[in-house]
Amino acid sequence: MNVTVLGAGSMGHGIAQVSAMAGNEVVVRDIEQDIVDDGLAAIENNLDGAIERDMIDDAEKSEIIDRLTGTTDLEAAVRDADLVIEAAPENMELKKDIFTDVDEYAPADAIIGTNTSSLSVTELVSVLDDPTRAIGIHFFNPAHIMELVEIIVAEQTADQTLEFAKEYTESIKKVGVVVNDFPGFSSSRLGAIQAAESIRMVQEGVATPEGIDTSMELGYNHPMGPLTLADHTGLDVNLEVLQYLREELGERFKPPQLLKKKVRAGKLGRKTGEGFYVYEDGEKVGMSDE
Numbered sequence: 001m002n003v004t005v006l007g008a009g010s011m012g013h014g015i016a017q018v019s020a021m022a023g024n025e026v027v028v029r030d031i032e033q034d035i036v037d038d039g040l041a042a043i044e045n046n047l048d049g050a051i052e053r054d055m056i057d058d059a060e061k062s063e064i065i066d067r068l069t070g071t072t073d074l075e076a077a078v079r080d081a082d083l084v085i086e087a088a089p090e091n092m093e094l095k096k097d098i099f100t101d102v103d104e105y106a107p108a109d110a111i112i113g114t115n116t117s118s119l120s121v122t123e124l125v126s127v128l129d130d131p132t133r134a135i136g137i138h139f140f141n142p143a144h145i146m147e148l149v150e151i152i153v154a155e156q157t158a159d160q161t162l163e164f165a166k167e168y169t170e171s172i173k174k175v176g177v178v179v180n181d182f183p184g185f186s187s188s189r190l191g192a193i194q195a196a197e198s199i200r201m202v203q204e205g206v207a208t209p210e211g212i213d214t215s216m217e218l219g220y221n222h223p224m225g226p227l228t229l230a231d232h233t234g235l236d237v238n239l240e241v242l243q244y245l246r247e248e249l250g251e252r253f254k255p256p257q258l259l260k261k262k263v264r265a266g267k268l269g270r271k272t273g274e275g276f277y278v279y280e281d282g283e284k285v286g287m288s289d290e
């Protein structure tokens with residue numbers, strides 16, 4: 001089938017990759033050609049990693065690349081889509097604008113998914129003429145590796161849309177968990193509170209980011225500590241999620257001052273080279289001084 005991914009950032013390129021690996025024709029769309037090119041280059045890099053780990057061979061890599069195209073033209077991107085997955089920034093108004101455009105240009109029977117990590121899918125898709133064809137398809141970072149996909153059923157979602165989303169999730173070899181649309185779903189709500197509390201602990205001088213991460217890795221068997229995870233997710237994404245959950249669920253989701261400070265300074269985590277840790281070529285090389 002034809003899959004269109006809107007957004008070629010941290011999540012969009014990974015969603016495009018797994019969709020192409022499952023045999024779909026995939027178009028990835030972003031607002032600037034440079035970002036589209038970076039997304040496609042990141043996919044190629046991931047595929048080279050898959051070759052090194054003997055998961056695919058050179059011929060399969062070429063076939064996957066051949067199934068992928070990039071564009072900045074929204075109309076062309078969605079015109080023939082069977083499934084559109086939106087992976088643009090976590091902002092309600094922006095996503096609603098995107099859905100309004102998708103409604104205009106995509107086939108009337110295309111399924112429309114959103115990768116939002118926390119926003120109300122019910123509200124997001126309310127701008128569609130026919131919101132019964134819309135659903136949350138929430139991937140985890142990095143999308144080409146993490147097995148979980150939360151399938152978020154909005155108030156309007158039709159049963160056949162849910163069935164479609166389950167089949168798509170299975171076809172890309174992920175494990176789907178069906179959840180009802182509620183702020184933060186089943187994962188981001190707990191993840192956000194853990195990130196916020198660990199950042200408050202750094203702020204209060206309880207321990208260093210490395211100390212807190214090591215405690216959770218070795219003491220609680222988490223594969224990755226909360227501050228490494230926050231850097232990995234993107235501190236801007238963490239802040240947006242906390243702000244939204246604070247509005248919806250209350251003060252316990254209040255974003256820590258240190259998180260706001262890092263975001264204002266452009267220290268967004270791994271993607272900008274510094275967050276709670278410092279990164280070179282995507283690899284952690286030390287802790288941030290602040």
Ligand SMILES: NC(=O)c1ccc[n+]([C@@H]2O[C@H](COP(=O)([O-])OP(=O)(O)OC[C@H]3O[C@@H](n4cnc5c(N)ncnc54)[C@H](O)[C@@H]3O)[C@@H](O)[C@H]2O)c1
Pocket residue numbers: 006007008009010011012029030031032035087088089090091098115116117118138139140141232233234237
């Ligand atoms: N980063 C994570 O760990 C993570 C995990 C799960 C879900 N999400 C969700 O996925 C979505 C994307 O997050 P991300 O981390 O990939 O962000 P990102 O900032 O890395 O990527 C977003 C991309 O969307 C592009 N964009 C902006 N406006 C657009 C438009 N109108 N059409 C198409 N593209 C547009 C931006 O240029 C950018 O490249 C958010 O809703 C986020 O909450 C993120």
